Amino acid sequence: MALIHVIYVSTATKKIVDKDLESILESSVRHNNKNEVTGLLLFVGNRFMQVLEGQEVAINETMARIEKDSRHSDLVVLERTAIASRSFEKWSMGFHRLNSIEISSKPGFAELLEADFDATKLGAKKGLALRMLKEFVRVANSGSVGSSHAV
Numbered sequence: 001m002a003l004i005h006v007i008y009v010s011t012a013t014k015k016i017v018d019k020d021l022e023s024i025l026e027s028s029v030r031h032n033n034k035n036e037v038t039g040l041l042l043f044v045g046n047r048f049m050q051v052l053e054g055q056e057v058a059i060n061e062t063m064a065r066i067e068k069d070s071r072h073s074d075l076v077v078l079e080r081t082a083i084a085s086r087s088f089e090k091w092s093m094g095f096h097r098l099n100s101i102e103i104s105s106k107p108g109f110a111e112l113l114e115a116d117f118d119a120t121k122l123g124a125k126k127g128l129a130l131r132m133l134k135e136f137v138r139v140a141n142s143g144s145v146g147s148s149h150a151v
């Protein structure tokens with residue numbers, strides 16, 4: 001039994017409204033709880049970045065469903081690696097919609113914005129995506145970002 005994580009970026013296929021995000025999160029929490037999958041989903045502009053961690057079988061099954069989802073496209077996996085322990089264990093799927101003020105005020109997020117969630121730019125810097133996602137958890141836990149919520 002191998003614990004792995006997958007990090008990917010993707011692009012929304014249409015304008016994403018709150019109702020879409022609620023629906024994505026509702027499915028995510030329901031399935032991930034059952035499958036012992038944890039992680040974080042960030043949304044900025046029209047781009048998603050998600051990290052999923054769990055047993056390989058559960059991650060494969062989850063990714064197969066996510067890849068087929070017509071609400072996004074151009075999904076590029078940046079990283080798929082065995083991990084010793086979870087980094088997002090508190091969240092069956094943490095979520096945050098980043099706004100430009102937050103991004104520009106936090107160095108870790110500025111790097112994210114500059115890379116524009118662009119797969120080539122992020123993939124070229126190994127470890128950058130995970131570093132940014134962990135930085136996000138650190139800032140969220142310190143209470144200095146607005147509407148982050150653990151679900």
Ligand SMILES: Cc1cc2nc3c(=O)[nH]c(=O)nc-3n(C[C@H](O)[C@H](O)[C@H](O)COP(=O)(O)O)c2cc1C
Nearest residue numbers: 024027028031032048050062065066069071072093
């Ligand atoms: C950006 C994005 C992230 C998603 N993340 C997850 C996830 O972490 N876990 C999950 O089960 N489904 C996730 N989904 C939803 C799946 O693609 C799929 O719609 C859902 O699992 C279908 O289940 P349901 O019909 O039972 O709601 C995500 C979808 C999108 C667009």
